Amino acid sequence: MSDQPLFSVRNPWFGISVGVTAAIAVLSAVAGLIWLPLAQPDLKLAGVWDAICSAAGVPRAAVQEASIKPDFKTSNVVMTSEMLTKADQVSIGRGATLAQRCAICHGPQGVSDAHSPNLAGQFAAVTYKELNDFKTGARVSVVMSPFAAAMSDQDMKDVAAYYAFLPRVPSNSLDTGRPAPAVVVTGAPMRNIPPCGSCHGDIDNKAGSPWLGGQSAVYIKAQIEAFASGARRNDISEQMRNIARQMTAEEIDQVAHYYEAQP
Amino acid sequence: MATETDHGPGEAVAARIERRWATLSIVIVGVLVGMAAYIGIHQATMPQGRVETADPKTLHLSGEFIESNLGSEMQADGSVTVRAIGQQYSFTPQCIVVPAETPITFRATSADVVHGFLIEGTNINTMLVPGYVTDLPVRFKTPGDHVMPCQEFCGIGHQGMWGKVKVVDKSKFRDMAAAKRRLTCVD
Numbered sequence: 001m002s003d004q005p006l007f008s009v010r011n012p013w014f015g016i017s018v019g020v021t022a023a024i025a026v027l028s029a030v031a032g033l034i035w036l037p038l039a040q041p042d043l044k045l046a047g048v049w050d051a052i053c054s055a056a057g058v059p060r061a062a063v064q065e066a067s068i069k070p071d072f073k074t075s076n077v078v079m080t081s082e083m084l085t086k087a088d089q090v091s092i093g094r095g096a097t098l099a100q101r102c103a104i105c106h107g108p109q110g111v112s113d114a115h116s117p118n119l120a121g122q123f124a125a126v127t128y129k130e131l132n133d134f135k136t137g138a139r140v141s142v143v144m145s146p147f148a149a150a151m152s153d154q155d156m157k158d159v160a161a162y163y164a165f166l167p168r169v170p171s172n173s174l175d176t177g178r179p180a181p182a183v184v185v186t187g188a189p190m191r192n193i194p195p196c197g198s199c200h201g202d203i204d205n206k207a208g209s210p211w212l213g214g215q216s217a218v219y220i221k222a223q224i225e226a227f228a229s230g231a232r233r234n235d236i237s238e239q240m241r242n243i244a245r246q247m248t249a250e251e252i253d254q255v256a257h258y259y260e261a262q263p
Numbered sequence: 264m265a266t267e268t269d270h271g272p273g274e275a276v277a278a279r280i281e282r283r284w285a286t287l288s289i290v291i292v293g294v295l296v297g298m299a300a301y302i303g304i305h306q307a308t309m310p311q312g313r314v315e316t317a318d319p320k321t322l323h324l325s326g327e328f329i330e331s332n333l334g335s336e337m338q339a340d341g342s343v344t345v346r347a348i349g350q351q352y353s354f355t356p357q358c359i360v361v362p363a364e365t366p367i368t369f370r371a372t373s374a375d376v377v378h379g380f381l382i383e384g385t386n387i388n389t390m391l392v393p394g395y396v397t398d399l400p401v402r403f404k405t406p407g408d409h410v411m412p413c414q415e416f417c418g419i420g421h422q423g424m425w426g427k428v429k430v431v432d433k434s435k436f437r438d439m440a441a442a443k444r445r446l447t448c449v450d
Contacts, residue, residue, distance in 0.1 A: 013281075020289055028296050036303050042368065042400050043312040054313045062315040062327065062396045068445055070331035078320050187423040190410075194352040194420025204419045206351050206375075236323045237330055237374060242353035245449070 073137040075234045077129045079207040084124035087161060095162025098155055105143065111169045115216040116143075121168030123201070126210045127160035130234075138234040168263065171214040175261035181254035183247065191246040196255065208236065213262035220256040228252075311398055317372050319393035322348060328372060334445035335361055337437070342366040347426075349378030349391040351418050354411065354426035356447035361428065362436035363406045369399040379415030382428050390415055403430040 009015055037043060037051040045051045099110075102119070106112055110120030119127060133139040134148035135156075151159075187193040197203035201211045212220060226232035227244035235241055247255070322328040328348050334356050336344045343365055348355050350373065361367050371380055373391040380397065381388045384407075389397050413424035429448045431439075439446050 017285065020285075024289070024292055024296070031296065031300050036300060037312055039304055040312050057314045059314040059316050059395070062317050064326055067327050067329055067332035070329065074323060074330055076324055078324070080320060187420065189423045190425060192353050192357060192423060192425045194423025198352060198418065198420030198423070237328075237333075237348055237350055238355045238357070239350055239353060242355060242357045245357070 072233060075129065075133050075138045075236050076136055077132045077208075077236075079125065079129065079236065081205075081207045083207060084128055084157065084160060084164070087124075087165060091158045091161040092165045093162075094154075095158035095160070095165075098151075098159050099162050101147070102159065109169060110163050110166045111171070111214075113172065113216075115218045117210070117216070117219055118169070118171065118214055119163040120166035122163050122211055123205065123207075123209075124157075124160040124164035125207050127163050128156050129208050131156040131159065133234040139232060168211070168214065170263045171216075171260060173217070173260045174214070174263060176263065178258060178261045181251070181258055183251045184255060184258055188246070188251075193243055193246050196259075206239075209240075212259040215259055217256040217260040220259055221252055224252045224255070313398065315396040315398065316394055317396050319372070319374050322372065322374050327370070330355070332445060334447040335359065335436075335440075336445055337440035342368065343436075344368045344370060347371040348374050349380065349413060349417075349424075350374040351376065352413075352420035352424040354378075354413075354424070356426075356449050358427040358429060358448035358450075359411070360436070360439070360446050360448040361403060361430055362433045363403050363430050364433055365402065365436075367401050367403070369397070369401060371397045371399075376417050377415050378413045378417050378424070381412060381414040383410045383412070385409065388414070406430045406432050 004011055007014055033052045033055045034048055037045060037055045038048075043054065045054065099106075105114055105116040106119050107114075110122075111118045130139060131148050131151060132153075134141060134144045135151060137145070148156075182188075183193060184196050187195040187198075195203065196212070199206035199209040201209070202213075223232065224244045224247065227235065227241045228247065230241065233241065244252075317326065317328060323330060327346055333346050333348065336346070338344055343361055345359055345361060345367060347359060347369070348371060369380070369387075371391050372395065373393040375393060377393065378391040379388070380391050380399075385401070385403070387399065387401055389399055391397055407430050409428040409430070411426035411428050413421060417424065427448070436446075
């Protein structure tokens with residue numbers, strides 16, 4: 001036997017083993033690519049080729065069925081974690097000029113005691129998104145909506161870049177010694193409340209979530225309550241309503257006063 | 264030069280043993296393939312039949328995953344389709360309501376990173392991968408409440424990402440579906 005070539009069609013061992021292996025492969029392929037997909041009633045395949053493609057994992061866009069449209073405006077901003085993170089000097093300069101009209105409520109330095117949000121040092125993506133939502137009507141404010149209505153996309157980017165460029169100024173209520181409430185530190189996992197800082201910048205920042213330090217407690221409280229009641233719905237896919245709904249009145253109060261006292 | 268016959272009984276024994284072992288391994292391979300096929304047909308462990316894509320950045324703009332289209336939908340054939348998304352750090356809808364003893368299709372995806380979709384007390388356990396739609400046929404035997412924790416580390420707030428699933432009586436669900444086209448149990 002030693003003089004016979006091992007890999008030869010005349011070697012019956014070789015022929016049989018290759019043949020059996022190939023047969024198993026073909027049978028498995030037929031079973032896996034054609035028979036099993038066709039055996040799935042939910043799959044609604046168009047034919048053998050469709051079965052092969054779907055079993056092989058050829059991606060295709062989800063079939064668009066008629067979906068229920070919302071009876072209110074939702075945010076149409078496409079958020080990405082890298083958006084508006086690169087400061088552009090020209091944009092900041094233009095924004096500084098445009099921001100003069102914001103100063104009456106938001107302060108000349110982006111800080112005020114008027115219970116309107118302090119914008120100095122706010123993430124640019126946040127200011128941009130809120131302006132956009134005021135413009136489209138996804139967020140409604142008697143004061144802000146008319147201002148945003150006249151702004152172009154570039155205006156909003158410029159104003160956002162300017163306020164992101166301004167240094168954060170601690171509020172008059174600064175008290176860094178104030179102990180953090182439990183809901184800020186650990187959240188309440190069983191109620192679907194993660195720690196606030198996992199989105200709002202103290203630990204990590206989810207694009208679109210504002211920096212809360214130094215904001216007016218009145219404003220923070222009003223917004224969480226608006227999210228909880230559904231009066232405010234411009235958070236994409238309910239990302240904040242889901243959290244706010246689960247918070248108790250006491251927790252909302254604690255959070256508002258804690259963040260007001262932060263830098 | 265040696266020929267096959269020169270080896271006498273030794274050669275024959277070796278060939279017989281080799282044939283038996285080869286047969287045994289073929290049988291093992293055959294059993295494994297058959298087992299995979301059987302489980303695929305008769306148990307709910309079939310991998311997803313189709314790969315469908317959905318852009319995670321624009322889920323909220325159009326398509327089946329817009330906010331107002333999420334929740335449970337009663338289909339004409341009596342089955343129920345549930346659409347949901349996972350995002351940092353919640354599921355929307357936060358509370359999913361489904362009927363017992365009814366074929367249900369979960370269609371879900373992620374708006375940002377990989378999330379886990381696991382319903383406690385059932386064998387429902389899959390992943391929500393950004394860019395792809397997870398499509399899972401399931402059936403709940405009895406009414407009851409289940410928790411649905413994200414079981415795939417998705418970021419620093421991962422441990423706070425919990426949803427709920429409420430399985431209700433079939434007729435109760437039908438009454439609910441008559442009043443509203445997309446159902447959730449979010450209060």
